[in-house]
Amino acid sequence: xxxxxxxxxxxxxxxxxxxxxxxxxxxxxxxxxxxxxxxxxxxxxxxxxxxxxxxxxxxxxxxxxxxxxxxxxxxxxxxxxxxxxxxxxxxxxxxxxxxxxxxxxxxxxxxxxxxxxxxxxxxxxxxxxxxxxxxxxxxxxxxxxxxxxxxxxxxxxxxxxxxxxxxxxxx
Numbered sequence: 001x002x003x004x005x006x007x008x009x010x011x012x013x014x015x016x017x018x019x020x021x022x023x024x025x026x027x028x029x030x031x032x033x034x035x036x037x038x039x040x041x042x043x044x045x046x047x048x049x050x051x052x053x054x055x056x057x058x059x060x061x062x063x064x065x066x067x068x069x070x071x072x073x074x075x076x077x078x079x080x081x082x083x084x085x086x087x088x089x090x091x092x093x094x095x096x097x098x099x100x101x102x103x104x105x106x107x108x109x110x111x112x113x114x115x116x117x118x119x120x121x122x123x124x125x126x127x128x129x130x131x132x133x134x135x136x137x138x139x140x141x142x143x144x145x146x147x148x149x150x151x152x153x154x155x156x157x158x159x160x161x162x163x164x165x166x167x168x169x170x171x
Contacts, residue, residue: 085161
């Protein structure tokens, strides 16, 4: 009886608000499609589970075209311990719109407890000054076959990277 009463008193789930601004008064970043020249949207993509962690920084910059620079920050349990520049890729406007849709899914996702998932930290800078920040810590359930979204960009950057990006022998 005591156990049943204790279980009833425990909170069923604590909501983790999505779309949190890191600092009071700091707005959330705008979309990738609306990125203006001189602005950089850095997305720290942190993928984790019981058995792995992969942290990548994706820096989106619009000049004449939208590009993303992918840096592998860390992977484990055995893997990269120091940041490695993988590649810089061109991002089409339709891909940027798809990624904005994916960010919207992360923002609107209900809180879900899990042993793994993705955490996104967004930082928008203009002329080197931070103008917007956002933390997307909810893990939406996205069921698709194959690589998509930010993981697809990371996979393309891994394929484009030289072998020396993954080995300390060449450093």
